[in-house]
Amino acid sequence: MFYANTVFFADASAFALSENLMKPFTGDFPKGTPQRIFNYRLSRGRRIVENTFGISSAVFRVLRKPMLLEPAKAEWVIMTVILLHNYLRKHSPNIYTPFGTLDYEVNGNLTEGSWRNEGDMTSMVPIRNIPRRPTNYCTKVRDEIANYFINTGALEWQDQYA
Numbered sequence: 001m002f003y004a005n006t007v008f009f010a011d012a013s014a015f016a017l018s019e020n021l022m023k024p025f026t027g028d029f030p031k032g033t034p035q036r037i038f039n040y041r042l043s044r045g046r047r048i049v050e051n052t053f054g055i056s057s058a059v060f061r062v063l064r065k066p067m068l069l070e071p072a073k074a075e076w077v078i079m080t081v082i083l084l085h086n087y088l089r090k091h092s093p094n095i096y097t098p099f100g101t102l103d104y105e106v107n108g109n110l111t112e113g114s115w116r117n118e119g120d121m122t123s124m125v126p127i128r129n130i131p132r133r134p135t136n137y138c139t140k141v142r143d144e145i146a147n148y149f150i151n152t153g154a155l156e157w158q159d160q161y162a
Contacts, residue, residue, distance in 0.1 A: 007019075007020055007021075007022055007141070007145070008020060008021050008022070009021075009022045009042050009045050009046065010022065010023055010046070016132035016133075016134060017134035017138045017139070017142065018134065018138050019135075019137060019138050019141050022042065022141070022142050022145060023042075023142075024038070024039040024042050024043070025038060025039055025142075025146075031159075031162065032159060032162070034143075034146040034147055034149065034150050035146060036162045037146065037149050037150055037158055037159075037162040038142070038145065038146035038149055039162070040158065040161055040162035041149050041155075041158065041162070047103050047110075051102045051103055051113060051115070052085065054113070054115040054118070055096075055097060055101060055102070055113075055115045056081050056082075056085045057118075058115045058118040059085075059088075059096075060081045060084065060085075062077060062081070063078075063081060100113065100114050101113050101114050101115055102115070103116075105161075108160070108161050
């Protein structure tokens with residue numbers, strides 16, 4: 001891999017593909033193709049982030065509204081929420097996240113977790129969609145990651161779903 005920076009995976013149409021922000025390939029692809037596996041892995045990763053943030057914001061309501069704090073203090077709040085979330089998941093999983101709280105998949109069918117019934121995050125600031133054409137370099141980075149997912153980074157179960 002030729003990139004040393006952090007790469008974020010997003011599925012939001014508000015963001016353009018960039019060297020640090022990966023988006024799904026557009027279109028339908030045959031099962032087992034690098035594009036389809038990339039899109040599946042991207043979607044799965046996004047679902048994990050959504051579950052984590054959704055549960056955390058349902059329990060720690062401070063994440064449901066803009067923080068009127070200096071960035072350094074907001075970072076402390078967020079890091080504390082992450083620490084508490086991880087602690088509760090590890091030491092009290094049956095209380096903090098009983099079955100059905102998280103999204104789960106059975107035979108390729110997704111069932112949404114109960115945290116999604118907590119109501120909309122209406123206090124979130126909407127992000128404006130700014131369509132931009134990605135550079136060739138950004139497309140190359142995404143292609144390399146897609147190929148990594150079918151070679152060195154392949155997971156034994158991914159072909160069942162993608």
